[in-house]
Amino acid sequence: MPGLDKVVSSYEEALDGLEDNMTVVAGGFGLCGIPENLIKEIKRKGTRGLTIASNNCGTDQHGLGLLLEDRQIAKIIASYVGENKRFEEQMMKGELEVVLTPQGTLAEKMRAGGAGIPAFYTATGYGTPVGEGKEVRVFNGRHYILEEAIQGDFSIAKAWKADRYGNLVFRKTARNFNPMAVTAGKIAVVEVEEIVAVGELDPDEIHLPGIYVNRLIQGTFEKTIEQRTVRG
DSSP states (O other): OTTOOOBOSOHHHHTTTOOTTOEEEEOOBTTBTOOHHHHHHHHHHTOOSEEEESSOOOOSSSTTHHHHHTTOEEEEEESOOTTOHHHHHHHHTTSSEEEEOOHHHHHHHHHHHHHTOOEEEESTTTTSGGGTTSOEEEETTEEEEEEEOOOEEEEEEEEEEEETTOOEEOOGGGGTTHHHHHHTEEEEEEEEEEEEOTTOSOGGGOSBOGGGOSEEEEOOOOOOOSSOOOOO
16 A cells, blocks of 8 residues: 555665754663664764653663764753763763653653653652652642653654564563654654564554554664673
8 A cells, every 4th residue: 555665775764854953752771672773873964952862871882872972962851871971971061961750751751742642640750859840739649740741853763573564563671662762753763673564463463553653674783782791
């Protein structure tokens, strides 16, 4: 059916239209399930002034940390600093605006953005610096703060397998933030390890339908481990 095929042939085409000062929602957790080649393409393009919403910022040498090297990120909304010394240094020097957000709240911000819900109440963060300046309401005797949803100009994510219509299957823990990230982007770009023919995926095995995906590309992946631990 014309118009349903989401596959693009190059990473340049996949991120066509990404410009300076845009907001990008990125999937992944640490270095697990990160859209590593899309991140490398952003680095190659030299896009700057970006606001990034992601669980964390990779490491100095991998993932979103690559974009900190040339200071392409102006603001990041994340759950933790992680293994990235460059992230820590730029944050402490005031060179990078950081909005630390509870992990579950961040996931819900992405999900709400994809669902068209502008804001939601959560008890997480009430009475802490996270809740400062935010609207508070009481439900059933408990205090809740109002959190606004996140929606990006682009979202970038990694899945294991897809058909040409963009129906996605994620693999184990690499699913993490990826489904929510996909839905939160006005233009959702997903890279996968394998693209199969339409109809080959069992509908019951599809984790996210292709209606949320705008562009799809097949890549090869390094799959770096953030902290490798082995027995002596």
